[in-house]
Amino acid sequence: MKRSRSRTAAILRKELIHIRRDTRSLIIAVLMPVALLIIYGYGVSSDVRNIRMVVVDWCRTRESRALVSSFVQSGYFRIVGGTERYADAQRMLDLGTTRTVLVVPTTFARDLAKGNVTHVQFLVDGSDPTTANVAAGYAEAIVGRVATSAVRQSLARRGQPRPRGVPPIDVRVRVFYNEELRSTNFIIPGLIAIILAMTAALLTSGTIAGERERGTMEQLAASPIQSRELMLGKIGAYSLLAAADVVLVILVGTFWFGVPLRGSVLLLMVASGIFLMAALGLGLLFSARMATQQTALTAAVLSTMVPSILLSGFYFPIRSMPSVIQVLTTLIPARYFMVITRGVFLKGVGWRTLWPQIAMLALLAAVILAGAIRAFRRKL
Amino acid sequence: MFAGMDRVIELVRKEVRQLRRDRQMLPFLFVVPVLQLLLFGFAISTDVKHLRVAICDLDSSYTSRTMVRELGASEYFDVASYLASIQEADATLDDGTATIVVVLPRGLERDLLAGRTVSVQVLLDGSDATSATVAMAYLTRFAQQHSARLMEFRRIHQGAAARSVPDIVTETRFWYNPLLASSVFLVPGAMCVIIGMSATIATALAIVREREIGTIEQLIVTPIQPWELMLGKTIPFLGVGLYNVSMVLAANAAVFHVPLRGSIGLLYASSALFLVSSLAVGLLVSTVSRTQQQAILTAFFFLMPNFLLSGFMFPIENMPVPLQWVTTLLPLRYFLVIVRGIFLKGVGIAELADQLWPLAALTLGIMLVAVWRFHKRLD
Numbered sequence: 001m002k003r004s005r006s007r008t009a010a011i012l013r014k015e016l017i018h019i020r021r022d023t024r025s026l027i028i029a030v031l032m033p034v035a036l037l038i039i040y041g042y043g044v045s046s047d048v049r050n051i052r053m054v055v056v057d058w059c060r061t062r063e064s065r066a067l068v069s070s071f072v073q074s075g076y077f078r079i080v081g082g083t084e085r086y087a088d089a090q091r092m093l094d095l096g097t098t099r100t101v102l103v104v105p106t107t108f109a110r111d112l113a114k115g116n117v118t119h120v121q122f123l124v125d126g127s128d129p130t131t132a133n134v135a136a137g138y139a140e141a142i143v144g145r146v147a148t149s150a151v152r153q154s155l156a157r158r159g160q161p162r163p164r165g166v167p168p169i170d171v172r173v174r175v176f177y178n179e180e181l182r183s184t185n186f187i188i189p190g191l192i193a194i195i196l197a198m199t200a201a202l203l204t205s206g207t208i209a210g211e212r213e214r215g216t217m218e219q220l221a222a223s224p225i226q227s228r229e230l231m232l233g234k235i236g237a238y239s240l241l242a243a244a245d246v247v248l249v250i251l252v253g254t255f256w257f258g259v260p261l262r263g264s265v266l267l268l269m270v271a272s273g274i275f276l277m278a279a280l281g282l283g284l285l286f287s288a289r290m291a292t293q294q295t296a297l298t299a300a301v302l303s304t305m306v307p308s309i310l311l312s313g314f315y316f317p318i319r320s321m322p323s324v325i326q327v328l329t330t331l332i333p334a335r336y337f338m339v340i341t342r343g344v345f346l347k348g349v350g351w352r353t354l355w356p357q358i359a360m361l362a363l364l365a366a367v368i369l370a371g372a373i374r375a376f377r378r379k380l
Numbered sequence: 381m382f383a384g385m386d387r388v389i390e391l392v393r394k395e396v397r398q399l400r401r402d403r404q405m406l407p408f409l410f411v412v413p414v415l416q417l418l419l420f421g422f423a424i425s426t427d428v429k430h431l432r433v434a435i436c437d438l439d440s441s442y443t444s445r446t447m448v449r450e451l452g453a454s455e456y457f458d459v460a461s462y463l464a465s466i467q468e469a470d471a472t473l474d475d476g477t478a479t480i481v482v483v484l485p486r487g488l489e490r491d492l493l494a495g496r497t498v499s500v501q502v503l504l505d506g507s508d509a510t511s512a513t514v515a516m517a518y519l520t521r522f523a524q525q526h527s528a529r530l531m532e533f534r535r536i537h538q539g540a541a542a543r544s545v546p547d548i549v550t551e552t553r554f555w556y557n558p559l560l561a562s563s564v565f566l567v568p569g570a571m572c573v574i575i576g577m578s579a580t581i582a583t584a585l586a587i588v589r590e591r592e593i594g595t596i597e598q599l600i601v602t603p604i605q606p607w608e609l610m611l612g613k614t615i616p617f618l619g620v621g622l623y624n625v626s627m628v629l630a631a632n633a634a635v636f637h638v639p640l641r642g643s644i645g646l647l648y649a650s651s652a653l654f655l656v657s658s659l660a661v662g663l664l665v666s667t668v669s670r671t672q673q674q675a676i677l678t679a680f681f682f683l684m685p686n687f688l689l690s691g692f693m694f695p696i697e698n699m700p701v702p703l704q705w706v707t708t709l710l711p712l713r714y715f716l717v718i719v720r721g722i723f724l725k726g727v728g729i730a731e732l733a734d735q736l737w738p739l740a741a742l743t744l745g746i747m748l749v750a751v752w753r754f755h756k757r758l759d
Contacts, residue, residue, distance in 0.1 A: 022671075022673075022674075024674060025671075025673060025674055025677060028674070028677045028678070028681070029677070032677065032680075032681060036681075036684055039685070039689070039703075040684070040688050040689075042699070042700055042703055043685075043688060043689045043694070043699050043700075043703050043707075044688050044689075044693075044694050048510070048513075048695075048698065049698065050697070050698075052697075067548075093555055094725055094727060094731065095731060096717070096721075112548070117547045117548075117549060118547075118548055118549070119548070119549045119550075119551055120548060120549075120550055120551070121550075121551045121553065122550050122551065122552045122553070123552075123553050123555055124552060124553070124554050124555065125554075125555055125556060126554030126555055126556050126557030126558060126560050126564075127556045127557050127564065127565055127720055127724050127725075128565050128695065129557065129560040129561070129562050129564075129565055130510065131695055132554055132557075132560055133514055133560060134510065134513060134514055134517075136552045136554075137513070137514045137516075137517030137518060137521075138513075138517055139550055139552065140517055140518075140520075140521045140550055140552070141516075141517040141520045141521060143548050143550045144520060144521050144524040144548075146548060147524065147528075147547050147548040148524065148527070150547075150548065151531065151547075168492055168495075168497060168498065168526075168527045168530040168531065168534075169492075169497075169498055169500055169523045169526050169527050169530070170497050170498065170499050170500070170523070171499075171500050171502055171519055171520055171523045172499050172500065172501050172502065173502045173504055173516055173519070174501065174502065174503050174504065175504045175506035175512065176473055176503060176504060176505055176506055177473075177505055177506050177507050178506035178507050178509060178512070179506060181506050181509040181512055181513060182509060183509040183510060185507070185509070186507050186508050186509055198680070202673075202676060202677060202680065206671075206672065206673035206676070210671075210672075210673070213592070213593065290404055291404055292402075292404070292405075292589070293589075293592075293672045293673065294405065294585045294586075294589050294672055295402070295404045295405050295408070297585065297672055297673065297676040298405070298408050298581055298582075298585065298676075299408065300676075301581065301676060301680060301683075302408060302412055302416075305680075305683075305684075305687075306416055306419070307419075309687060310419060310420065310423060311419070311423060315693065316423070317508075317511070319430065319432075320429065320430065321422075321423045322422060322423070325419075325422060325423040339476075342507060343474075346507050347473075347474055347507070349474050349475075353474055353475050
């Protein structure tokens with residue numbers, strides 16, 4: 001037992017020397033996560049503001065202008081042009097000069113004054129469904145507000161200066177966790193999970209295939225070292241590196257981007273540790289199974305980058321995926337880690353709420369590590 | 381010159397043979413890209429629908445129950461649970477059982493009948509700002525529609541003397557993608573990302589590998605010229621890239637049915653141009669990397685921006701201005717607009733000129749730098 005521990009320690013020391021000697025990989029490994037987090041923290045924003053809009057105003061009255069100006073004042077729309085001709089507006093959608101077109105009919109003001117129902121048309125470029133959805137939602141809400149105030153005015157004209165009970169139902173919204181609705185607060189904790197998943201898998205995926213390609217594998221095979229000891233030694237060395245990454249990205253997230261860290265830092269660290277075991281283990285698994293570094297590295301990039309961005313719930317809700325794929329997502333460690341980072345950062349929840357995620361992470365980490373050790377034993 | 385072409389052809393033949401023998405690598409080049417596309421097309425939905433609502437109905441009257449039923453009947457909201465008191469709201473939002481809690485106050489029915497305004501409280505999990513904003517807009521609209529109906533109801537009860545109240549209806553039409561299907565947005569985009577990614581990684585690794593296992597010296601001592609070596613190394617992957625474009629088109633025709641309204645010829649021509657730029661990036665990466673691990677880390681550094689900053693998932697116009705300048709250096713940015721334009725809008729060269737020029741210029745620029753660095757490495 002004691003001897004086994006000293007062999008593990010020897011491997012750990014050897015790997016640390018490797019890491020220290022390859023200065024460039026070391027710098028990339030430590031700085032890349034931080035650089036990525038900063039770039040994407042700024043770049044990836046799903047706040048939809050200043051949506052470009054073209055106005056086709058056939059009514060040209062005070063009322064129609066008031067409608068248009070409430071679009072502008074909302075801050076969500078920016079007018080990039082006006083035209084009299086419908087065909088021109090279509091052309092602007094084709095060219096991508098604008099994303100939306102608001103068409104106000106000739107009878108708009110007259111219908112409002114008479115107390116009739118009037119229609120405005122809102123054309124949205126649907127090629128980006130998310131933005132289109134948000135734009136349509138905003139337009140509905142703005143037009144709804146204008147309609148309510150039209151009702152008030154119409155009642156006031158009829159001698160009810162302070163109409164009672166209008167509107168009958170009034171919605172009061174209170175936003176939790178992310179009070180200003182900054183998309184950064186949602187995206188940064190998610191990005192932390194993605195970036196760590198990819199960096200960790202990349203760090204280890206080259207190591208064993210690399211030993212094989214350089215021919216040092218025979219030396220290891222000839223030594224009394226066991227598969228488990230080798231794996232633990234390698235993981236130990238790289239987890240030191242990855243732990244530095246964890247601390248750095250959390251610091252950047254909190255201090256640079258001002259994402260509130262409401263929950264327990266200890267919980268976040270423990271969860272990160274378990275998550276890193278899974279991610280580093282995945283890299284080792286590829287490294288042990290694939291014959292060349294080339295294949296191991298490609299496999300690691302393709303199998304961590306795409307799934308952890310697409311299937312982890314980072315941006316696309318897991319609930320709206322087909323059920324087969326929902327089952328598939330349960331195998332992705334980033335999925336659980338993301339719930340944990342978001343929970344700890346934004347909601348400030350603790351062990352009591354997050355234990356199912358932590359348990360699943362631990363289970364996955366154990367399975368992946370066992371798989372890596374077995375795959376390696378067969379090669380040795 | 382002819383001898384040069386012969387050598388290039390020989391080299392291509394060698395690369396193809398080497399690829400064919402590498403059983404583990406082949407699926408990553410030929411099968412994984414299509415699998416990824418299927419994943420993008422099937423798995424991902426950007427629809428903000430079926431938001432989970434917890435209802436806290438303190439009135440439990442006929443009116444309040446009708447409202448709840450109507451809310452649950454809309455495609456935007458699913459009633460996930462019923463709460464007995466507001467105290468349970470916190471826990472519900474905390475563990476994510478629901479992202480919205482709607483509180484219908486006691487006395488709702490009585491107040492409405494008496495013609496007073498009723499405040500409905502909504503507690504919203506704002507973590508995901510996008511769905512939260514959309515949810516807010518839908519809920520506001522829901523209340524407005526309900527209000528309009530109630531006012532109409534009151535008017536009828538007040539007798540014919542009362543005049544009708546005005547309303548404005550928004551008729552929203554979604555162009556190019558009337559059903560707002562996510563696949564229409566993501567499939568053309570995913571094609572661009574996937575072919576670019578595999579071309580860059582494959583080229584970079586193929587060259588660095590040769591250096592790492594030492595066979596590059598053998599190539600250097602042959603009469604082969606650097607540019608011939610570069611052509612020989614990249615042409616096979618250009619072929620793989622164009623093959624993947626065809627596979628994506630086939631998968632689209634068979635499964636996703638995203639309309640391809642424009643010219644296929646233009647699509648292939650611009651794909652070839654974009655592939656050349658991706659191969660050149662791979663070449664460039666290979667010249668600055670000693671080991672395959674360095675190469676993959678560096679390539680990865682180029683590829684992540686393609687995913688997140690090119691407009692593939694997040695609109696460029698929402699980014700801060702300095703970052704928007706950075707995106708002008710990404711070939712993928714232009715290629716995305718081109719491919720989406722050809723697929724969805726059916727536009728041609730005239731409309732796409734603004735995108736084709738920068739793409740061509742960038743490709744040329746990256747190629748020149750790559751060639752220059754490649755020469756330096758070999759000499």
